Amino acid sequence: MIDLRSDTLTRPTPAMRQAMASALVGDDVYGEDPTVNELEARTAELLGHEAGLFCPTGSMANMLGVWLHVRPGTEVLCDQQAHIARAEMGGHAVLHGVTMRTWHATSPTPGVADVADITDLMSIGTGPYLVETAAVEIENTHNFAGGTVQPIGHLRAVRQACQDAGVAMHLDGARLWNAHVATGVPMIDYGRLFDSVNVCYSKGLGAPVGSVLVSDAESIARARVQRKRLGGGMRQAGVLAAAALYALDHHVTRLADDHANARAFAEQLALRAPGVIDPESVPTNIVVLGTGERPAAGVMAAARERGVALSTVGASKVRAVTHLDVDAAGCREAGRVLGEILAS
Known part of the structure; x- marks a missing residue:
């Protein structure tokens, strides 16, 4: 099976397993695990923040990051396709009493909102009439938009708008590594624009478990308790x-x-089903494409019968995510198979 359902499917390499086996350990709840402490410190420094907190999942890191800024009864603004809105099981509302409102990105680039789309949603100083906006959340790269990279200039403009409004910013940077590699923008340049950042180690980087939330030292101390x-x-x-x-x-x-393998996948797909996707529109390791009048579930089932595993992200959209456990030949073959299915 060529499994492109997600980059969370990566398995530890032999060298990674050896590193795990020889790790120095302690009790992290007491702050005494030296390897955890090193990871938290290195990640925080990499992103230009004071402190980090190792979390078992990116969803927990995001929930803690948003919780730092958004009191019960106030709101966080995000894209309507954001992971925190679609894929974190309503945890922000259920566990933290967070209200969430979303924008629909009108920019030509999928998943990238005009600054006006964000500021128009803000509710500031409205007294007892409207829910107060406390934070804006951005996802980079944007998963359900097809691995879109948020341009650094755009992020700076959003940061300025949030500062002007007195609104905090949280970055779901689960795949920020991909944005960094695709653009060459240093991680610290992204990280410093946000009040808190979540980065994931168990997706494209191939670790089996874990994300790190970074922020200022006082906020991370609060998040550690939560x-x-x-x-x-x-x-x-x-x-x-x-x-x-x-x-x-x-x-x-x-x-x-x-990233190269995702582009090759899209190229093979486009050869066999012209018009389905433009390979030039694939910026990182995620390919999201429409299935037309065919239900996505049926396309996914047909692909699995031919040895290719995909995921659906809607009734008429499928997603393929390249990762270190599928080589270039496998990605090209998967594109060929899906292209033949869509062209039939």
């Missing part, structure tokens, strides 16, 4: 942090291979 309250206090978590550290040292630059 992480424990949510059941996220881990003990000898250094075995997991060691995998993330290995990924940080060895798997970042190789993301360019995943």
Whole structure:
């Protein structure tokens, strides 16, 4: 099976497993796991923040990041296709009492909103009449928009608008590594624009578990307490942090291979089903495409019968995500298969 359902499917490499086996560990709830402490410090420094917090999942890191800024009864603004709105099981509302409103990006680039789309939604100083906007959340790269990279100039403009309004910013940077590799923009240039950032190690970087939330030291101290309250206090978590550290040292630059493989997948697809996708529109490792009048579930089932696993992101959209466990030949073959299905 050529499995392109997600880059979360990556398995630890032998060298990563060795790093995990030899990790120095302690009790992280007591702050005594040296490997976790190293991962948190390195990630925070990389993103230009004071402190970090190792979380078991990106969803928990996002929930904590939004919680830092949004009190119950206030709201966070985000894209209507944002992971925090679609794929975190309503946790922000259920667990933290967070109200969420969304914008529909009108920019020609999928998933990139005009600054006006964001500021028009803000509700500031409205007294007892409207829900007060406390934070804006941005996703980079944007998963359901097809791995779109948020341009750094655009992010700076959004930051200025939020500062002018007194609104905090949280970055879901689960795949920020992909944006960095695709554009060459340093991680710190992205990170400094936000009050809190979540980066994931268990997607394209190939670690089995874990994300790190970064912010100022006081905020991370608060988030550490809330992480424990949510059941996220881990003990000898250094075995997991060691995998993330290995990924940080060895798997970042190789993301360019995943980007090239996604483009090759799209090229093979376009050859066999012209008009379905423009390979030039694939910026990173995610390909999202429409299935026309055919239900996405049926296309996905047909592809699986021919040895290609995809995911659906809507009734008429499928998604393929390249990663280190599928090589270039496999990605080209998957594109050929899907193209033949869509052309039939």
